[in-house]
Amino acid sequence: MTKYQTRFQMMGTFIDLMIYHPNGEQLIKDAYIQLYQYARRFTVNQPDSELMYVNKNAGVAPIVVRPDLFQLITIAKEISMDAANPFNIAIGPLVKTWRIGFKNAKVPMRDEISAKLPLVDPKNIFLNEHDQSVYLAQPNMEIDLGAIAKGYFADEVKKKLVNAGVEHGFINLGGNVLTIGHSPNNTNRAWNVGIQNPLAERGSVVRVIPLKGCSMVTSGINERFFEVNGQRYHHLLDTQTGMPISTDIASITIISKHSIDGEIWSTAGFLSCTHDAIFYLNQQTDIEAVVISKSGQIHVTDGLIDDGAHIFICDGKSPWQAWAYES
Template structure:
């Protein structure tokens, strides 16, 4: 069975969600699902993106301070989840868009803003100023200038939906790679125990070169790191992970955190929770859905939790 499935490996590459997407299934009969899955991903991007003038999320942002906007069930579900985690105040904040646009780290025009400008934008990132109406499925941002940006959680949500689609279609083994956000489906055909071999990126080398490898049953692997997007100004390095509590890049001795979870959307959130904590959180691995984590410090020291 293992060698047969290995011979029936099919992959498809696509550009969406601002990244390179690679979907892989094992089994000739599942090959048609790849194109269907890419269309599903494109549909989610059409509704959730803030990088185009028109989308459901952009409609909410454009109406900030004026009126609530009706969104589709899946968009509402994701916004509600993002707002819930934003209100936990551990570092993840789906309202941080105004600050990201101020710093522009990783984009043209990157700069170090003035303290006054940072303070002004911080006032627009309060997740308690998002009004959610479950009955009418509407979202209202109370202050003009507020912006929802689901980029920190959307890939995980979409990966989970693709997995649901594959599972319903009977896929025995597959890999969903949304630009480094990995979700493994079923049992690996490469190993008799069905576990997947997962590489953890070396922050100091090019993408695809690993510092650590982990074996896990079907799971999600999500990384938060500061090594790919940064600005150097007057000899000081500013990375792109902004702390919504201060408005400045988080001060940390971590290069990256990779988490292994049952759900990819949970991985998106928990990678940021651990990263902003600066290290392991007490009893984190005991929480439902959390499998383990790998911390890589700036000096390349590796710290494993439950691995």
């Protein structure tokens, strides 16, 4: 089989694509264009994006959007309405106040944060299924899809590649990994994907998860942060307080069939402690999780056999159809 692969920068990160297919060069070019179009339309970092047109009309008028953006906002709002977790697509005003991940990041004044809290209620996002419109009821509200978009993009890229006949491949959107089939070159017939140690230098891996057709997504307090007077402020914000989430969790890795689920639950699982996170994530269907605490302890959900000798298979009729033992 002929292997084609590439690496490029987009969406503020490195993206890796690898596929085995006779027409792989063209398929990779098509995937690049697909990702580029998504990145331009769904971002809040470009004033002329489709999403920012919705945000600029907050408190003014409903905006009709294309079906894919409407679908993604609908999914994200549904998760945001669950007060039991910190996932919230209405978080835009807080994100822009903190600016974590940008050079001008700062600790906002308490009154600045208080002024933003009324603007981050997802109940004020109104969706009209009939005309596919989105209306933000309060002026200065902003939807931010940063906690879900890459997962959606990865799933859509995979869908297009599979429809083109790709049976083996690897999509990595800045650590958001989605596999197609198995690796033809690995003896265990899996894609072996490492979980970053959130307490060590980048590149340090705490364990390797063999995947076949599955997704693996990690969120952690080490991904984007800044420090002021010895205090670290990470990018995962609590919309109840306006501050970074107070937790003993360092990172959450989600294994799932679809990458969008990994994106959702790697953020939604960031509760106040590892015990609560594992309990909550065990209630969710078709996902498994590895939660690493700030003390370095590793916790896993009930369905994850934690010995490194099994492969997650997501190619069957159900996401957890089988465990395949490899010696």
